Amino acid sequence: MAIxxxxxxxxxxxxxxxxxxxxxxxxxxGAHIAYEISxxxxxxxxxxxxxxxxxxxxxKLENIKNNQTFLYCDHSKIENFNNIDKVIANKxxxxxxxxSCLGQINSLKPLADPQLKEWNTIxxxxxxxxxYILKKTEVLLGKSQKPNIFFFSNNEICxxxxxxxxxSVSHGAIKTMINxxxxxxxxxxYNIKLIDIKKNNISYLSHIVSNGKNSExxxxxxxxxREIFSS
Numbered sequence: 484m485a486i487x488x489x490x491x492x493x494x495x496x497x498x499x500x501x502x503x504x505x506x507x508x509x510x511x512x513g514a515h516i517a518y519e520i521s522x523x524x525x526x527x528x529x530x531x532x533x534x535x536x537x538x539x540x541x542x543k544l545e546n547i548k549n550n551q552t553f554l555y556c557d558h559s560k561i562e563n564f565n566n567i568d569k570v571i572a573n574k575x576x577x578x579x580x581x582x583s584c585l586g587q588i589n590s591l592k593p594l595a596d597p598q599l600k601e602w603n604t605i606x607x608x609x610x611x612x613x614x615y616i617l618k619k620t621e622v623l624l625g626k627s628q629k630p631n632i633f634f635f636s637n638n639e640i641c642x643x644x645x646x647x648x649x650x651s652v653s654h655g656a657i658k659t660m661i662n663x664x665x666x667x668x669x670x671x672x673y674n675i676k677l678i679d680i681k682k683n684n685i686s687y688l689s690h691i692v693s694n695g696k697n698s699e700x701x702x703x704x705x706x707x708x709r710e711i712f713s714s
Contacts, residue, residue: 500550501711502575503631504528506558506616507584509536512635512680514543515700516582519708521547528574530554558585558612568619577626580711582633583613588650602649609653614660625671631711632675634661641677674710678703 502525507513509531517529521544529551531537537553544551552574556563571578587608589601597605613634624630634657637644641658644651658677665675680700 500524500526501579502526503578503580503582503711504530504554504571504620505582505584506530507586509533509540510584512700513582513584514540516584516704516707517551518544518547519704520711521549521551523708523712524549525580525711526550526575528552528554528571530556530558532557532559559587559608561607561612561615564612564615564619568622571620571623575623578620578623578630579627580631580633581616581620581624582707583616584635585609585612585616586636586650586654588647591646592648593646594648597648605649606653609650610656610660613657617660617664624673628672630668630671630673632661632664632673633707634677635680636677637681638679676707678707 501520501523503520505513505517505520505527508517508529513529517527517540520527526549529537529540531540531553532555534555537555541551541553554570556567558564585608588605617632624632636654636657640647640651641654643655661675661677665673668675680703
């Protein structure tokens with residue numbers, strides 16, 4: 484299994500620290516959130532698909548003296564996540580927040596154009612991986628007094644947007660998945676949200692991204708951070 488962890492430091496932290504993981508932390512959305520949570524003193528694992536991207540993120544955060552673990556794990560192969568629950572448990576005794584910025588589409592085309600392999604890959608890298616994240620983090624989230632779970636998408640794409648084919652189908656299913664999970668966890672004080680970002684801030688050639696200067700996006704990130712640290 485291709486998982487390598489790089490600890491910023493080995494300091495043992497108090498249980499009052501907010502502990503969590505950001506999947507897709509090396510993309511623009513994830514990196515911005517990682518920066519804001521680090522400033523607040525959060526103890527976080529930052530997952531990225533490549534070592535080079537993780538190194539760039541490490542440099543962005545190097546002036547913030549908090550505990551960060553940089554986790555190399557390529558999400559394009561879902562089996563790489565088979566033991567990720569154990570990797571997280573080796574670091575944390577609970578998870579106060581899980582944030583997923585994962586999602587990918589390589590090209591825009593009519594709904595019936597993708598080949599079967601491409602269709603299945605997009606479903607796997609958008610829907611299945613996010614379901615697997617819920618499955619693999621559920622136990623540690625359940626040990627938090629108020630677990631927070633955040634996903635990012637766009638309402639138009641979730642409702643079905645032309646030429647986004649399997650990506651749009653996946654995100655519509657993610658919206659349904661979140662609604663199901665919210666109802667199942669209603670009695671357990673979970674805070675579960677799908678955060679809407681503008682469609683023109685989604686790069687169909689890579690992962691979900693956003694312009695860091697976008698004031699609306701910043702407001703949503705600040706609200707997300709407040710929700711994590713207010714519990």
